[in-house]
Amino acid sequence: GYRLKASPDVVGEDEIKSRFENRGEGHWAGCRLMYFPETGSTNIDAKKAAEEGAPEGTLVVTDCQNTGRGRRGRSWASPKGCNLYFTLLLRPDCKPEQACMLTLVMALAAAEAVEELGINAGIKWPNDIVAHGKKVCGILTEMSAEPDYIHYVVIGCGINVNQMDFPEEISATATSLALEKGERITRSALLLSIMEHFEKAYDKFRETWDLTALLPAYHSYLLNKDARVRVLDPKGEFCGTARGINEAGELLVEKEDGELARVYAGEVSVRGVYGYV
Numbered sequence: 001g002y003r004l005k006a007s008p009d010v011v012g013e014d015e016i017k018s019r020f021e022n023r024g025e026g027h028w029a030g031c032r033l034m035y036f037p038e039t040g041s042t043n044i045d046a047k048k049a050a051e052e053g054a055p056e057g058t059l060v061v062t063d064c065q066n067t068g069r070g071r072r073g074r075s076w077a078s079p080k081g082c083n084l085y086f087t088l089l090l091r092p093d094c095k096p097e098q099a100c101m102l103t104l105v106m107a108l109a110a111a112e113a114v115e116e117l118g119i120n121a122g123i124k125w126p127n128d129i130v131a132h133g134k135k136v137c138g139i140l141t142e143m144s145a146e147p148d149y150i151h152y153v154v155i156g157c158g159i160n161v162n163q164m165d166f167p168e169e170i171s172a173t174a175t176s177l178a179l180e181k182g183e184r185i186t187r188s189a190l191l192l193s194i195m196e197h198f199e200k201a202y203d204k205f206r207e208t209w210d211l212t213a214l215l216p217a218y219h220s221y222l223l224n225k226d227a228r229v230r231v232l233d234p235k236g237e238f239c240g241t242a243r244g245i246n247e248a249g250e251l252l253v254e255k256e257d258g259e260l261a262r263v264y265a266g267e268v269s270v271r272g273v274y275g276y277v
């Protein structure tokens with residue numbers, strides 16, 4: 001006979017489907033699953049599905065992306081066999097400017113799910129998940145909307161789960177959950193957990209279509225809170241102390257002169273004064 005030395009971490013369609021089908025009643029995130037062993041970008045797949053009428057809760061998952069995309073036009077390295085790459089489709093009944101906050105809602109859900117694995121997770125505003133000072137997850141939210149009507153929102157999430165080594169250019173700032181925990185993590189279980197946390201957070205978000213009900217939870221993960229930050233605003237860089245976020249998801253930065261600046265994620269990026277966070 002054969003002996004299986006280690007059970008392979010399949011993140012195949014059957015494994016994901018059976019986990020999602022076996023959860024209880026009332027779940028909607030992942031109600032329709034689209035799985036590709038390999039694809040260009042799950043955000044692009046999700047946008048295409050949305051254009052073709054796919055419902056809210058459609059979840060696109062892949063094991064490998066050939067043209068994975070990050071924020072600010074960067075690429076997102078997406079090797080096969082180790083990580084999670086997925087995109088959730090939403091059709092929120094709110095204003096386009098409110099939908100921008102959904103990226104923070106997903107960050108919170110991902111942080112909560114990572115924390116449940118026993119790994120200390122933090123959020124670097126607005127939506128990087130960080131473990132022990134290095135990035136483990138990035139989120140790219142895209143929207144198709146008219147000035148006062150949203151066609152759809154796609155929230156794409158890339159999580160370094162079981163990747164064991166990183167290219168030199170990013171090894172100082174990137175890590176994986178397995179490296180931080182010292183053991184492999186089952187990707188499909190983590191995906192389900194993130195979706196369940198997202199459903200709960202999204203319910204709270206919908207109470208007011210802003211982050212009011214999520215502020216305490218978000219702040220409990222926010223690494224920038226009371227930390228010195230450098231705000232790379234195209235209109236002029238400045239330093240200050242981050243005090244937290246408001247209900248619109250803007251970072252509140254206290255400048256040297258005491259003025260409280262509201263920093264909006266779309267235009268600027270924020271760096272720690274002493275390093276990445």
Ligand code: BTN
Nearest residue numbers: 041068069070071138139156158
């Ligand atoms: C970032 O720059 O931090 C955001 C990275 C987002 C990567 C994910 S992987 C799944 C989805 N598909 C993409 O092409 N990008 C997002």
